[in-house]
Amino acid sequence: MAETRKPIVVVGSVTMDMVTCTPQIPRIGQTVIGTSFSTTPGGKGANQAVAAACLGYPVRFVGMVGDDIYGPQLMENLLRAGVDTSAMVAVPGSSGLAPIFLAENGQNAIVVVPGANGKVSSAYVDTHAEVIRNAGMVLCQLELPIATIDHTLTLCAQFGVPVMLDPAPAAVLSDSAWNRVTWFTPNETEAAFYLDNESDPEPIARKLLARGLRGVVLKRGAEGAYVAVAGGKAAWVQPFAVDAIDTVAAGDCFNGSCAVALLEGRDPWAAARFACAASAISVTRRGAQASMPTRDDLNAFMAHHGETI
Numbered sequence: 001m002a003e004t005r006k007p008i009v010v011v012g013s014v015t016m017d018m019v020t021c022t023p024q025i026p027r028i029g030q031t032v033i034g035t036s037f038s039t040t041p042g043g044k045g046a047n048q049a050v051a052a053a054c055l056g057y058p059v060r061f062v063g064m065v066g067d068d069i070y071g072p073q074l075m076e077n078l079l080r081a082g083v084d085t086s087a088m089v090a091v092p093g094s095s096g097l098a099p100i101f102l103a104e105n106g107q108n109a110i111v112v113v114p115g116a117n118g119k120v121s122s123a124y125v126d127t128h129a130e131v132i133r134n135a136g137m138v139l140c141q142l143e144l145p146i147a148t149i150d151h152t153l154t155l156c157a158q159f160g161v162p163v164m165l166d167p168a169p170a171a172v173l174s175d176s177a178w179n180r181v182t183w184f185t186p187n188e189t190e191a192a193f194y195l196d197n198e199s200d201p202e203p204i205a206r207k208l209l210a211r212g213l214r215g216v217v218l219k220r221g222a223e224g225a226y227v228a229v230a231g232g233k234a235a236w237v238q239p240f241a242v243d244a245i246d247t248v249a250a251g252d253c254f255n256g257s258c259a260v261a262l263l264e265g266r267d268p269w270a271a272a273r274f275a276c277a278a279s280a281i282s283v284t285r286r287g288a289q290a291s292m293p294t295r296d297d298l299n300a301f302m303a304h305h306g307e308t309i
């Protein structure tokens with residue numbers, strides 16, 4: 001049957017994660033003995049794309065890899081998950097790389113070296129303007145040049161396409177960017193960056209919405225999420241309790257699955273609950289893209305918790 005759903009389009013980063021497992025993340029000046037090392041596909045953009053594709057939603061990716069050994073592996077992994085990579089290109093130089101420390105308690109620390117992601121320009125996005133025009137929703141993060149993200153927000157506003165912006169890693173946005181964003185999804189650290197270390201979700205959501213956003217989803221990890229819409233309701237969404245072994249990309253899993261749930265017509269709180277379930281599954285598995293649940297995984301998990309999706 002012909003696909004009638006408008007795809008999720010991710011304009012974002014794709015990165016090879018270089019994951020060192022360690023009893024604890026080293027402090028400055030400290031050396032620790034690690035337990036294992038692996039390379040595994042990541043990048044916040046690619047992770048969100050894979051999260052949505054694993055749930056069976058059509059996804060297109062606009063971005064770049066390098067012409068190094070990692071570029072083909074990163075593209076291949078997206079294709080295998082069902083992501084349309086026809087708006088991607090390999091450029092001379094290194095792919096995005098991310099050295100990651102993963103501690104035994106599931107916590108992580110990440111350095112992102114942009115490589116090819118840093119070359120994704122506004123002009124390149126313009127060459128795929130039709131892809132954006134035909135999107136059901138565009139997902140962005142802040143691992144591409146900020147000017148490129150700003151330009152993508154402008155295109156989305158022109159075309160009337162909703163945008164979910166994950167401000168990760170947090171960076172200064174132009175004053176005019178805010179009212180071009182439909183859903184803004186900071187975690188606790190990122191929200192504190194924008195609001196002078198405010199930590200209480202109610203004022204955070206209220207102050208962020210006052211900047212012109214249409215909706216705010218505050219991702220709170222094991223505490224769930226706080227969702228507020230402009231001129232409407234604000235409420236907590238409860239989490240699912242699981243034993244986390246790897247929290248890398250849990251936030252990306254949340255965004256990709258929340259976008260799917262919104263496009264499938266769920267209200268924002270039901271969408272966030274759906275996303276809480278998906279990310280709860282992801283933290284019980286190792287890897288970034290490797291940890292994303294399928295629709296069957298999610299159905300089984302929800303049924304186990306006495307809910308349907």
Ligand code: RIB
Pocket residue numbers: 015016017041042043044047098110112143248249250251252288
């Ligand atoms: O959000 C997790 C991701 O952040 C990792 O996959 C890493 O690539 C960094 O971009």
